Amino acid sequence: MLILSRKLDETIVIDGRIIVKIMKVEGETVKLGILAPPDVPVHRQEVFEEIMKNNKAAQASGWQILPKLNRPGKQPKVASTKPAVESGPESSANGTKS
DSSP: OOOOOOOTTOEEEETTTEEEEEEEEETTEEEEEEEOOTTSOOOOHHHHHHHHHHHHHHHHTTOOOOOOOOOTTOOOOOOOOSOOOOOSTTBOTTSOBO
């Protein structure tokens, strides 16, 4: 474990893309500001442990894992809304049933 000393308003940089800034010091409590890309989840330890516990419980229950949701502001890729043309012996050349 790397241990660093920082003063109020000082920062550390992780991997060139995550910035941790000392925002406020109140007694034994230190408030941090964390700037990270949207694809990097940032959680308090107790929240992360609860997420992991819930993920393990869901996996053990046999439920299928859902795909990752799109972030707000990003438009999902939408399939064509044009109805599919049926094929088979009862369909005519123009796609309608006879």
